[in-house]
Amino acid sequence: MNRITITDLRILVEEYVSDETSRLGFAGWWQTPLLASAPIDQRFDILPQIASGDHIHPHDLLQTAKSVVVFFIPFKRELVKENKEGDRPCRNWGVSYVHTNDLISRLSLAIESFLSEAGFKSELTPATHNFDEDKLMARWSHKHLAYLSNLGRFGTHHMLITPAGCAGRLGSLVTEADLGNNPVIDTDEACLLKAEKKCGKCITACPVDALNESSFERRWCWNRLHENRDVLDSFTDLPKTTHVCGKCAALMPCSFMNPVAKL
Numbered sequence: 001m002n003r004i005t006i007t008d009l010r011i012l013v014e015e016y017v018s019d020e021t022s023r024l025g026f027a028g029w030w031q032t033p034l035l036a037s038a039p040i041d042q043r044f045d046i047l048p049q050i051a052s053g054d055h056i057h058p059h060d061l062l063q064t065a066k067s068v069v070v071f072f073i074p075f076k077r078e079l080v081k082e083n084k085e086g087d088r089p090c091r092n093w094g095v096s097y098v099h100t101n102d103l104i105s106r107l108s109l110a111i112e113s114f115l116s117e118a119g120f121k122s123e124l125t126p127a128t129h130n131f132d133e134d135k136l137m138a139r140w141s142h143k144h145l146a147y148l149s150n151l152g153r154f155g156t157h158h159m160l161i162t163p164a165g166c167a168g169r170l171g172s173l174v175t176e177a178d179l180g181n182n183p184v185i186d187t188d189e190a191c192l193l194k195a196e197k198k199c200g201k202c203i204t205a206c207p208v209d210a211l212n213e214s215s216f217e218r219r220w221c222w223n224r225l226h227e228n229r230d231v232l233d234s235f236t237d238l239p240k241t242t243h244v245c246g247k248c249a250a251l252m253p254c255s256f257m258n259p260v261a262k263l
């Protein structure tokens, strides 16, 4: 077995996302990704308490796994700015969602293949739609895995705020490679409101009032994501699973950075 370091994986994901531009034939939607890892220790035992009650443990995916690997692919500012307009998502927000799901799947396979060549088995999960539609909770939540691996902190909008912000998408996997503890966030909170500063901009941006300071009407949000797919003429050629909104991540203080780190 060859030794694999976190730097090897960070270079791999950065180059993969950068090369996507030539694969797509246009400039793409993404900025430089972030990647963190964590040893599979007792921190992951609390997943059923903080996420879905039936959330699986990393060892349920791969008994011999030693590390959780999580990554965040931030969207470009122009795309997020375009999605700020109005109460419904712009077409490019939907198109970029489809492209990003595909990117995350292929990137995860590329990481798996890289690790496999070095002699380490890995196990992947889908980028999205791996959850219970009654409870609206994932049995494998990239967001909660990323939180426990210190890729970011939760915002009032219930998304993860990383050092590159919250406007982007997450992926994760488990691997036999022992990568160690490689956090990327260095503040206890990354949401201004949670850090007891003035904000709440995501609350007022939500078109269906699904957010408030202490709770989240998950069903109202979910219904809105479905409704957007059904009512938008510009979405008719996109897959039926294009469930997007993103208004609470559009040009917020936490969209592109951790605002608490700047205080």
Ligand code: SF4
Pocket: 155, 156, 157, 190, 191, 192, 193, 194, 199, 200, 201, 202, 203, 252, 253, 254, 255, 259
């Ligand atoms: S917009 Fe403000 S309150 Fe909402 S998550 Fe971001 S920093 Fe927190």
Ligand code: SF4
Pocket: 157, 205, 206, 207, 208, 209, 210, 211, 220, 221, 222, 224, 225, 245, 246, 247, 248, 249
């Ligand atoms: S994604 Fe849209 S509907 Fe859901 S909480 Fe954010 S702004 Fe509200």
